[in-house]
Amino acid sequence: ARLQQRFDERIDAGEFIEAKGWMPEHYRRTLVRQISQHAHSEIVGMLPEGNWIGRAPTLKRKAILLAKVQDEGGHGLYLYAAAETLGTSRDQLLEALHSGQAKYSSIFNYPTLTWADMGTIGWLVDGAAIMNQVPICRCSYAPYARAMVRICREESFHQRQGYEALLTMMQQGSDAQRAMVQDAVNRWWWPSIMMFGPPDDQSPNSAQSMRWGIKRVSNDELRQKFIDAAVEQAQVLGVTLPDPALRWNAEREHWDHGPIDWSEFKRVLAGDGPCNRERLAARVQAWAEGAWVREAALAHARKQAPKEEVA
Amino acid sequence: ARLQQRFDERIDAGEFIEAKGWMPEHYRRTLVRQISQHAHSEIVGMLPEGNWIGRAPTLKRKAILLAKVQDEGGHGLYLYAAAETLGTSRDQLLEALHSGQAKYSSIFNYPTLTWADMGTIGWLVDGAAIMNQVPICRCSYAPYARAMVRICREESFHQRQGYEALLTMMQQGSDAQRAMVQDAVNRWWWPSIMMFGPPDDQSPNSAQSMRWGIKRVSNDELRQKFIDAAVEQAQVLGVTLPDPALRWNAEREHWDHGPIDWSEFKRVLAGDGPCNRERLAARVQAWAEGAWVREAALAHARKQAPKEEVA
């Protein structure tokens, strides 16, 4: 109880919690869940983008895409490391992913069908991710906050590159290419604005997370901020966002948007999206097919250890 | 000895030997070897052609290619059946193929690199095969001879289709397509004329086979006949055959050709062709991966058998 009080005081004072400090079990569990979910999203997110490495239309774009997926792998590494400071190993976290217990961002259950999806994911999906993540740079748990600072910096770079790729196609491309961009935006818009999670009045865990300083800004607030930015960017780009109800509300000084189909969100979250099975199956397969490699590395390390002691 | 004499008389009289008739062991073994080698060639030959089914440039060509590989599968079936009349099962024959004991036509150890290879295989490879096979329609072993009659009819159809495909590309196609045809002819010419086997003076088994009426015409004779026909066809087509020594010999009334690189032939036959390993590996893999299907079919048949007796 003393510890709990001390913890609460630190949180209230806006201080950071370090790995070695005491923390309530629920706080720890909430963080492990959130950080690992974020880590899983990075590595599952490599799949839809990896899908286009072999087909990138220019070498410059191929290089940019390779660098991006490599960054995402790196983000996965930092985040697993941050989660490990809370006492759960990467293998345990992966086990939870593979068994379907742990979640990853539902956005990656949508397929990447054209090259324009690469740019659109950069613009909208990474854009939404950044909106979500920037506040976490001030998260009360310091190792997570530190990882997020670095991740956010790289993500904004990816977002700009994605947007720039779309701009090139829209401004210098053919009609067919512009249609490809518009099609991609049509498919990714709604899933992107669902990335902020359910409306505030239906988001049960938010209050406690806000209280603990894990979450800093509400879902709806972030969503609005994202939409306001995206509408302007869409205009510059010359694409239409697939929401006929989008209009400027001079009173609120925000863009009003149409109703979000939350049943679709729940359906995909529950496993009935276009790619849920394939994404998870791909990860499970990679892990299973790589088992012999990991075992060999371990066996080799074990054989080396005594030799090195002798040397 | 009585039987042997009777057999020799039948052979000398040009009569056919039937499955139930007596035959010398060496005659039987020679036939099993030759028929199974021919059967294996049909099914291994499905691989280089199957390689282009998915990429056939028009639906008509896709249909023709599908029909052709289907015919080849059918030829495999007749030939395995003919070999089975000599007391060796298809499974035994396949076992010999998979273990590397049995051979198949060395021509299929070359890769099919462009669409023009499909036409060229039809024209040259099937053309050479027909030259080799027509005499076998008069082979002393009747079940083999009967199979060959049907096979030869279908093969000439394939040859005409192959030639016609090349003619279309040469006469109506672009420069790039004509170059594609020429390239394919350059790659397949020498392997095709090697299909008739070593020169007569280096063909050790030929004499006995001729004596038995399994073989009817010598290697060099067939090769010359093939070359004479191909030179004319090449002229109509508008392609050059890659042999600068090809010239008409008015005295012999045949086309003289340059020296054949038999070391290449032996090398490929010995396993060092471009695709030997891949062809055999593909067959072995298909067989291994299909094991559970064959077992299931067998298990089902066994369960059904008693039921049917009851009914």
Added chain:
Amino acid sequence: MTQSIELRRDPAVQYLLRIADTTLILAQRLGEWCGHAPILEEDIALTNMALDLVGQSRALLTRAGELEGRGHDEDQLAFLRDERDYFNLTLVELPRGDFAFTVLRNLFVAGWARLLWERLCDSGDIEVAAIAGKAVKEVRYHQQHAIDWVVRLADGTDESRHRIEAALAQAWRYTPELFESDAVDEHARQAGLGPRRADLREPWLAEMAAVFAEAGLALPATGGYTSTGSRGVHSEHMGYLLAEMQYLQRAYPGGAW
């Protein structure tokens, strides 16, 4: 510059393309078995089916091109559309899979196609009716082949049963699309061109129930997912399939083959 052809948006054309593309893409997948089947008889059977399906597709593509009225022939339609303009069922574009998946998919698609072709025999479009008259005979054989194998594998060994069940779990979730009806289907029914897909649902389910009963397999529950290939929104597999299928036409534009 031979880029992709531009397809005229017309419900009758799209209705026929859905069928033509479904048979074409399934043929593409079945053709992958050539030389790799578990027994030689199946190499032959599967390439034979692919051949039938290509034939059906050619006839329907030609008819669709006529109705479209832009002079597109079977090859321009088969090879020069953008992915969004292919309208096959998503189920047929999924990778070849193992033999269990192949025969199970054939069971689903052949059963569906047979019901469809039977009704198309009475199409108000006499060309379509003539195509259907031939196709229905072919697809009956495809369906019987698939039924035989599904029953055999379900009854065979532990492994074969396990595999057919795994195939079922994977393929079943793509079946709702077979019976989804939209404005294109409505138009076809009202114009007398052919049935709505929804009209095939009950008889198909009844036939499947019979096969599953014989095979001792449980019909899976239907989930909440409906694939969208027939509306032109495909799976990630489609792009690879098209890249391969279209390659020569793309790399040698305007060539004569």
Added chain:
Amino acid sequence: MTQSIELRRDPAVQYLLRIADTTLILAQRLGEWCGHAPILEEDIALTNMALDLVGQSRALLTRAGELEGRGHDEDQLAFLRDERDYFNLTLVELPRGDFAFTVLRNLFVAGWARLLWERLCDSGDIEVAAIAGKAVKEVRYHQQHAIDWVVRLADGTDESRHRIEAALAQAWRYTPELFESDAVDEHARQAGLGPRRADLREPWLAEMAAVFAEAGLALPATGGYTSTGSRGVHSEHMGYLLAEMQYLQRAYPGGAW
């Protein structure tokens, strides 16, 4: 009509394309691991190598285009050639294989490339020398990564040893091509552009022998087969790779990306 570009036949151009294509096609294969590697660190390492290789290829393609003198840029050279005009080593176009095959191929190619880049640092073509200066550092890391894994797998478990041996049996037969020299190599040496491939043979074999000794693996005998990708005659795998890699450039000719 954007068909394939027509390449000017020039030994210096072909010499550079052999290297540029080898790095490009290997990058293509390594990129296939993205999201599918045995551990996350390897996802990162393999995509990182692919990135290095693409960078090397871009620089060399650009230089080759300049020497060719027809105004072809890196993308036209990378995406719009016919298969016969790609000059990569056959080894790099073989399918991805398992992790053992991947690291063993990397060992062979990185060892070869390091020796080559070292010599190209002294190229009479100062652009090439500059490219080599950067590449040699990258490829040293690739080589060390490959050596570490080959030793680890050879020493690890029965399965890993079995797999590395199987990979060796498969890959070794494509190595003679790494050291075959022809008129193109001769020209490069005489022009001071770079070494003949044959000149790399002895040091490469010595390095491999050292790695194999550490790994306890036997160097296989060299067979009678020499692959011919560097002369533009490829394996059956190349066509599929190119169909995928070139698809967008072929389907959207003249697009801006």
